[in-house]
Amino acid sequence: AQSVTQPDIHITVSEGASLELRCNYSYGATPYLFWYVQSPGQGLQLLLKYFSGDTLVQGIKGFEAEFKRSQSSFNLRKPSVHWSDAAEYFCAVGEGNKLVFGAGTILRVKS
Amino acid sequence: ETGVTQTPRHLVMGMTNKKSLKCEQHLGHNAMYWYKQSAKKPLELMFVYNFKEQTENNSVPSRFSPECPNSSHLFLHLHTLQPEDSALYLCASSQSGDTQYFGPGTRLTVL
Numbered sequence: 001a002q003s004v005t006q007p008d009i010h011i012t013v014s015e016g017a018s019l020e021l022r023c024n025y026s027y028g029a030t031p032y033l034f035w036y037v038q039s040p041g042q043g044l045q046l047l048l049k050y051f052s053g054d055t056l057v058q059g060i061k062g063f064e065a066e067f068k069r070s071q072s073s074f075n076l077r078k079p080s081v082h083w084s085d086a087a088e089y090f091c092a093v094g095e096g097n098k099l100v101f102g103a104g105t106i107l108r109v110k111s
Numbered sequence: 112e113t114g115v116t117q118t119p120r121h122l123v124m125g126m127t128n129k130k131s132l133k134c135e136q137h138l139g140h141n142a143m144y145w146y147k148q149s150a151k152k153p154l155e156l157m158f159v160y161n162f163k164e165q166t167e168n169n170s171v172p173s174r175f176s177p178e179c180p181n182s183s184h185l186f187l188h189l190h191t192l193q194p195e196d197s198a199l200y201l202c203a204s205s206q207s208g209d210t211q212y213f214g215p216g217t218r219l220t221v222l
Contacts, residue, residue: 043213043216044201046210054122092155097159097166101154
């Protein structure tokens with residue numbers, strides 16, 4: 001069965017600093033991979049997705065993620081964090097109509 | 112309206128009440144989903160509908176009863192809930208096997 005691990009429950013970064021959120025997955029075939037963001041009391045917004053092709057994926061709000069098959073990872077990055085990026089971030093792996101989510105990483109941004 | 116909408120946004124109910132959550136998608140998708148998001152737990156898939164047919168029931172208690180009258184509307188009927196059912200209930204839609212788009216959620220409190 002698929003599983004997703006986000007090893008960091010909380011991360012705090014300074015505004016303007018770079019960010020990397022880790023995601024590792026367990027899946028037998030080539031996975032469909034997603035990053036979603038959730039602000040408090042809101043639904044999930046899609047940041048980016050990987051289905052195939054170029055392993056470096058660009059998303060909205062200046063985020064990118066890199067698929068590394070050898071490490072079973074799909075880490076999310078942003079070169080310069082803004083205070084508005086404070087939220088909870090979820091990595092997910094998909095198969096057909098099923099999405100399996102990680103437990104999420106809460107990002108705090110300090111000014 | 113665009114995207115996925117959910118009503119009500121907040122709901123407080125007693126354990127003996129009957130209530131319904133409504134989800135509507137304006138994206139022309141053919142699959143719809145219910146998820147439960149509890150504090151400190153990963154998102155849990157509850158139900159999946161494809162072309163109005165239920166294709167997934169993730170061992171959800173019978174006090175939760177989904178209904179999908181057409182590909183644009185999804186309901187979750189609630190009766191005799193327990194306090195541990197308090198959570199954020201998220202609806203999503205997709206073209207089968209493709210990216211899921213989420214609504215803002217209904218925050219449910221069971222007293």
